[in-house]
Amino acid sequence: MVRIVLTSEFSMTQTTQYQEINDILQKNQHYKEGFFTTTAVETFAKGLNESVVRAISAKKHEPQWMLDFRLKAFKHWQTMIEPHWAKAEYEPIDYQDYSYYSAPECGSCSESCDKALDGKDHTQANQIDPEVAKAFASLGVPINDDGEANIAVDAIFDSVSISTTKRDDLAKLGIIFCSFSEAVHDYPELVQQYIGTVVPHHDNFFAALNSAVASDGTFVYVPPGVRCPIDLSTYFRINEAKTGQFERTILIADKGSYVSYLEGCSAPVRDTYQLHAAVVEVIVHEDAEVKYSTVQNWYPGDDDCQGGILNFVTKRGICEGKNSKLSWTQAETGSAITWKYPSCILKGDNSIGEFYSVALTNRRQQADTGTKMIHIGKNTSSTIISKGLSAGRSDNTYRGLVKILPSAEGARNFTQCDSMLIGDQCGAHTFPYIEVENPTAQVEHEATTSRIGEDQLFYCQQRGISEQDAISMIVNGFCKEVFKELPLEFAQEAEELLAISLEGSVG
Amino acid sequence: MLLNINNLHAQVEEKSILKGINLQLNPGEVHAIMGPNGSGKSTLSSVLAGREEYEVTEGSVQYDGEDLLEMDAEARARRGVFLAFQYPVEIPGVSNKLFMQTALNAVRNARGQPPLDMFDFEQVAAEQMKKLEMSPVMLERSVNVGFSGGEKKRNDIFQMAMLEPKLCIMDETDSGLDIDALRIVAEGVNALRSPDRSFLIVTHYQRLLDYIKPDHVHVLYDGQIIKSGGFELAQELEEKGYDHLIQAYQEA
Numbered sequence: 003m004v005r006i007v008l009t010s011e012f013s014m015t016q017t018t019q020y021q022e023i024n025d026i027l028q029k030n031q032h033y034k035e036g037f038f039t040t041t042a043v044e045t046f047a048k049g050l051n052e053s054v055v056r057a058i059s060a061k062k063h064e065p066q067w068m069l070d071f072r073l074k075a076f077k078h079w080q081t082m083i084e085p086h087w088a089k090a091e092y093e094p095i096d097y098q099d100y101s102y103y104s105a106p107e108c109g110s111c112s113e114s115c116d117k118a119l120d121g122k123d124h125t126q127a128n129q130i131d132p133e134v135a136k137a138f139a140s141l142g143v144p145i146n147d148d149g150e151a152n153i154a155v156d157a158i159f160d161s162v163s164i165s166t167t168k169r170d171d172l173a174k175l176g177i178i179f180c181s182f183s184e185a186v187h188d189y190p191e192l193v194q195q196y197i198g199t200v201v202p203h204h205d206n207f208f209a210a211l212n213s214a215v216a217s218d219g220t221f222v223y224v225p226p227g228v229r230c231p232i233d234l235s236t237y238f239r240i241n242e243a244k245t246g247q248f249e250r251t252i253l254i255a256d257k258g259s260y261v262s263y264l265e266g267c268s269a270p271v272r273d274t275y276q277l278h279a280a281v282v283e284v285i286v287h288e289d290a291e292v293k294y295s296t297v298q299n300w301y302p303g304d305d306d307c308q309g310g311i312l313n314f315v316t317k318r319g320i321c322e323g324k325n326s327k328l329s330w331t332q333a334e335t336g337s338a339i340t341w342k343y344p345s346c347i348l349k350g351d352n353s354i355g356e357f358y359s360v361a362l363t364n365r366r367q368q369a370d371t372g373t374k375m376i377h378i379g380k381n382t383s384s385t386i387i388s389k390g391l392s393a394g395r396s397d398n399t400y401r402g403l404v405k406i407l408p409s410a411e412g413a414r415n416f417t418q419c420d421s422m423l424i425g426d427q428c429g430a431h432t433f434p435y436i437e438v439e440n441p442t443a444q445v446e447h448e449a450t451t452s453r454i455g456e457d458q459l460f461y462c463q464q465r466g467i468s469e470q471d472a473i474s475m476i477v478n479g480f481c482k483e484v485f486k487e488l489p490l491e492f493a494q495e496a497e498e499l500l501a502i503s504l505e506g507s508v509g
Numbered sequence: 510m511l512l513n514i515n516n517l518h519a520q521v522e523e524k525s526i527l528k529g530i531n532l533q534l535n536p537g538e539v540h541a542i543m544g545p546n547g548s549g550k551s552t553l554s555s556v557l558a559g560r561e562e563y564e565v566t567e568g569s570v571q572y573d574g575e576d577l578l579e580m581d582a583e584a585r586a587r588r589g590v591f592l593a594f595q596y597p598v599e600i601p602g603v604s605n606k607l608f609m610q611t612a613l614n615a616v617r618n619a620r621g622q623p624p625l626d627m628f629d630f631e632q633v634a635a636e637q638m639k640k641l642e643m644s645p646v647m648l649e650r651s652v653n654v655g656f657s658g659g660e661k662k663r664n665d666i667f668q669m670a671m672l673e674p675k676l677c678i679m680d681e682t683d684s685g686l687d688i689d690a691l692r693i694v695a696e697g698v699n700a701l702r703s704p705d706r707s708f709l710i711v712t713h714y715q716r717l718l719d720y721i722k723p724d725h726v727h728v729l730y731d732g733q734i735i736k737s738g739g740f741e742l743a744q745e746l747e748e749k750g751y752d753h754l755i756q757a758y759q760e761a
Contacts, residue, residue, distance in 0.1 A: 155542055216594070428730075460596035464614035465585035465668060475611065479602025481652065 003266045006022050039222055045104040052076060052099050055214050058103050067194060075203035076214030082207045089304065089399040089431055090368035091340050092312065100277055102248075141408055153264075154179055156220045156236040158249060177261075179234055180224040185221035192223060196252055200318050200347070200436075208279040208341075212248045219249035219280070224259040224290075235264040241459070251282045255290035257323065262293040264489060272490075276301070279314045288323025288350065290340040293331070295488050296344075300336035301366050308369070309337025316343035321353035324379075327450050329356040331487045331497035334369060343401065345374035348382035348410075355384040356486040360496065363396030370431075372402035375427040377410035377443070386417040387480050392428035399431040406443040412438065419449040422480050424473070511536050511573055511707050512676060514611065518732075519556045528732035529568070534676070537704040541718050542711045543750045548719035549594060550711045553729070554680040557709070558592035559585045573675065586612075587619035591674035597661040600652040608633065608652045608669055616672050637670045642698050659690030661677045665712035666697040675727060677701070678709045684718035694746040695720030715747040730755055 046054060047229030055076045059069040084094055097413060115196065115432035156179065172179050178189060183192050205212035220236040255261055286292050300311035315334075319328040330344040357373035375384035386406065392398040404415045421430035432449050454476055462472035478485070478497055485493045512534040512605040526549045534540055544550050556563045557570065559582035570577040577585065600608065600704040625633065634648060641663050653661050666717055669677055677696070683691055698721055699706065710723060718726070718740070726742040727734045728751070735758040736742065746754070 106613065107740075152628040180555050258600055455598070457598045458600055460560055460582060461600070462608075462612075464586050465608070465672065466583055466615040467608075467612050468615065471611060475603050475607070476600060479600055482602035 006182075009129045010059040030114040031046040048099055048101050050100070050102055050215070054102055057219075058215055061103060061105075061184070063220055065190060066122045067190070067451040068186050071203065072214050072216070075096040075210050076215075078204045079207070079210035080383060082119070082210055085207050086369035088401075089339050089397060089433075090341065090370050091487075092339055092368075095277065095312065097211075103217065111498050124492050145341050146476075153233045153235055154490065156234075156294055158218055158236060158238050158247075164416075168280055172230070172234075175228050175230070177228060178221065179228055180221055180231065182216070182219035182221050182252070185252070185416040189221070189223070192251065192254070194304070195223070196254055196283065196285055198283075199249075200285060200320050201281050203317050206316060209281050209316040212250060212279050212281040212316070215248050216250040216281070219246045219251040219282075220253075220282050221251070221263075222253040222261065222262045222263060224255045226259060228256075228259045229251075230259070230261040233262045235266070237266045247276075247278050247280070249280045251280070252285075253283070253292060253294070253319075254285045255287060255292045255326075257287045258289040259287075260291045262489060263294045264297075266297045266299070273505075277314075278311050280316070282319075282321030282344075283318040283330060284314070284317075285322045286323070286326040286328050286353075288321060289325045290323065291327040291329075292319065293329045295343070296330075297334040297488075298332065298334045298336055300342070302336050302365065308338075310357060311336065313337035313340045315340075315342040316344065318347065319345070319355075321350050321355060321379075321382075323350040323353075324395055325352045326350050327356075329354075329358070331356075331358040331375065331484065331488070332360070332371075333481075333484070333488065334359070334361040334371060334404070334494075338367060340369040340371055342371045343373055345376070347378065348375045348384065348413075350382075351371065351379040353379055354382070356487075357384075357386045357388070357402075358487045359388045360391070360481045360484045361389070361398055361400075362391040363398045365394040365396060367394075369397070370399040370401055372400045374403070375415060377404075377406045377413040377415070379410060381412040382410055383414040383418075386415070386419070387483055388417075388419045389479070389484055390419070390421040390423070390430055390432075390478060391424065392430050393424040395427045397429045397431065399433065401435075403435040403437070406438045406445065406446055407434075408439045410440050410443065414433075414444045415446065417445075417447045419447075420480070421449075421451040422477070423451070423453045424477070433465045475496075510534070510571075512577075512709075513571040514557075514568070515570070516568035517553075517556070517565065517570060519552060519563050519565045521552065521563050522628065523564075524733055526563075528736060530729075530732070532727065534707045534709065534736065535708055537673075537701065537702075538725065539710065539721065539723040540725045540727065541710065541721075541723040542727050542729050542734075543713070543746060544632040544744065545755075546713065548729045549727055550713075551680055552732075554592060554678050554709075554711050557678055558590060559580060565678045567593065582727075583615075586672075586674075587616050589673075589675035591669050591672055591677050592678065593662070593665040593669060593679040593682045595684060597656075597665050598655045599656075601654050603652050605652050606631075606634070606647055606648045609668060612668070613671055619676050634667075634671065637667055640700060641667050641670070642693055643667060655680075658685040659687065659693075662686060662690065662694050663697070666694055670701060673706075675705065676707050676709065678711070678713050681713060682710075683712055683714060691717060692720065715743045718743045728754055730758060 055072050059072055061257050135477050156166045156171060166180050169179055203210055222228055222234055238247065239313055253263055284292055284294060300313055302310040328346050332344065334340055344357060348355050355375050359371065361369045361371050364370045372388060373386055386402060388400045390398040390400055400419050404417065406413045417434060419432050421432065423430055432453055434447055439444055454473065458476055459469065459472050461471060485496055488496055510533055510687060513528050514532040517527055517530040530553060542550055542553065552563060556565060561616060610630045615716055617624060635645060638645060643663055653664060656664060682694060688696065722740055726738055726740060728736045736754055
């Protein structure tokens with residue numbers, strides 16, 4: 003059975019019967035992660051050119067091959083044009099108006115800090131800038147190895163990784179969990195073997211930019227047959243104004259291994275756009291499984307989304323070996339603009355790709371997000387569950403590609419895209435692209451668009467449930483299929499984020 | 510007196526639907542409102558429950574000594590006004606249990622009672638479900654999603670039993686029910702009859718009333734009550750239909 007391309011678009015321009023819902027949504031929305039940290043920082047002057055690229059590399063004491071990778075990417079980037087095909091409107095970005103490197107420095111120990119940055123010193127956790135430590139503490143991110151947290155954390159502050167916990171425990175299992183900068187020094191063969199293999203430096207405009215100015219990120223390697231006993235996570239924090247964060251994350255699951263990886267993000271309230279262009283590459287070998295979860299809560303900007311984060315992310319994984327599995331789960335609630343398509347290349351026979359997404363937009367946020375499932379191997383299967391919630395005057399777009407190549411005998415895909423409109427001035431859009439080149443493929447696509455019904459609200463209220471509780475209940479019910487894929491604490495965080503983003507008065 | 514409707518006029522989208530309703534309910538009484546399609550039956554239910562699309566243009570409604578029309582829907586629910594829906598609404602992903610516990614605790618809070626925790630709630634719920642011949646798995650399922658017509662109506666009666674309202678308005682609860690479901694719904698209602706609970710049963714057909722036996726029957730036509738009587742009025746309608754009453758009313 004082959005069902006092909008459905009393109010639907012649904013926009014709401016109805017009268018004001020939703021005024022009350024809008025009012026509720028607009029009531030004191032807070033972004034509780036909106037504080038900023040004052041500490042001594044070293045920030046490069048604004049602007050981007052070859053010498054900036056060289057300076058970043060020098061700052062990190064990088065080997066020649068890494069500098070070469072950056073320069074190659076930078077040259078290519080200069081020939082590229084900023085893409086504007088997404089269903090999001092934004093002014094062309096002035097790349098000369100951003101700083102491309104910012105790191106906290108501690109005056110008293112500049113030498114050991116330099117050491118920490120180049121990754122030679124693993125006792126760096128003792129030397130974290132107290133202000134930065136405080137910032138992570140208020141975010142609830144455990145950056146000290148106190149032994150209690152059942153999670154390993156790589157904490158990234160602007161351009162550098164501040165601390166990576168539990169690494170010794172993990173090392174006993176042969177698991178490498180460190181910052182990207184450290185990996186460049188300590189595991190150059192592994193980095194060289196994998197960097198750019200899933201997302202080449204010339205892949206797209208933002209991936210090229212990232213390859214040139216990559217700040218820091220996380221490196222994970224799980225050796226053959228090892229099941230990582232705890233969740234690994236990275237917390238990204240943008241602090242400096244007018245700074246770009248360009249993290250580069252590489253995650254490799256060797257044969258028969260398993261790892262669950264989580265990432266969370268936030269940024270202070272700023273009145274100018276901050277730029278975030280990340281690249282994530284995931285490599286899953288034979289019989290291995292990777293679960294990759296994201297809760298994205300970047301600052302969305304003021305009521306008009308001025309000053310929010312511009313989030314242009316390339317995330318892609320390859321199921322390289324037979325029977326491998328990669329599962330992306332994301333809860334996207336922040337950013338002024340989100341441009342993000344975590345994808346799976348299903349190369350190994352019987353490999354499985356999954357994408358579970360909740361994207362909530364409010365105020366003037368614009369999200370264009372979805373996935374690409376590229377079926378190459380035999381009997382590969384993929385599942386896409388996307389839940390888009392639009393409120394305020396926002397636009398929420400699902401854009402997804404399911405491509406079945408001629409080699410993908412017996413491939414299957416199931417896609418379900420549900421959109422919910424909250425209020426009368428928002429838009430929900432669905433652009434599914436389906437390309438099938440093998441007649442044995444089975445591709446199913448289901449899509450619904452609903453409004454948070456006056457009927458549903460009235461039904462709840464007629465039973466005594468308050469309007470706010472009713473909205474929160476209905477919205478969480480709508481997202482349930484996706485939230486159940488998140489690790490427990492993350493699922494709670496995601497539910498709370500939804501509540502905060504929607505109701506404002508909670509939290 | 511529990512409910513006193515006085516000269517109630519209401520409209521929806523500028524169209525006048527209720528044109529001067531007068532109706533009094535005492536505690537413990539069961540009243541049936543019957544009428545042909547388009548007579549304003551559902552509008553009356555909706556106005557009493559507090560649906561906002563309906564605009565009251567004239568008249569007053571006193572409920573338990575308070576001005577009902579001043580309250581929003583949730584305040585009415587918390588003071589004991591319950592509407593059984595003609596089409597109970599589906600809420601995907603929200604379990605019946607979460608929905609009902611949230612509702613019950615909101616109502617209990619308004620009554621000054623402490624909230625029920627999950628264990629107490631489940632115990633109370635299990636008892637009520639047993640009476641209504643409902644399978645316990647219904648509590649785990651999403652509110653009304655994938656329920657048959659009969660299951661939806663039964664679920665509404667279950668909610669009514671849980672919330673222990675003072676005034677139960679039943680908006681064509683019998684529509685779309687087969688005879689077994691009708692019997693179970695009617696038995697559920699009869700079990701809830703008590704000296705301090707009143708019912709307003711809105712229906713097109715007499716068959717539900719055969720099981721429930723109302724104290725008073727009113728015929729609604731063109732936004733007004735054109736005739737009131739006892740249960741025998743329902744039987745008369747079953748035999749002769751609405752036409753002769755309407756004719757008599759128009760001639761008068």
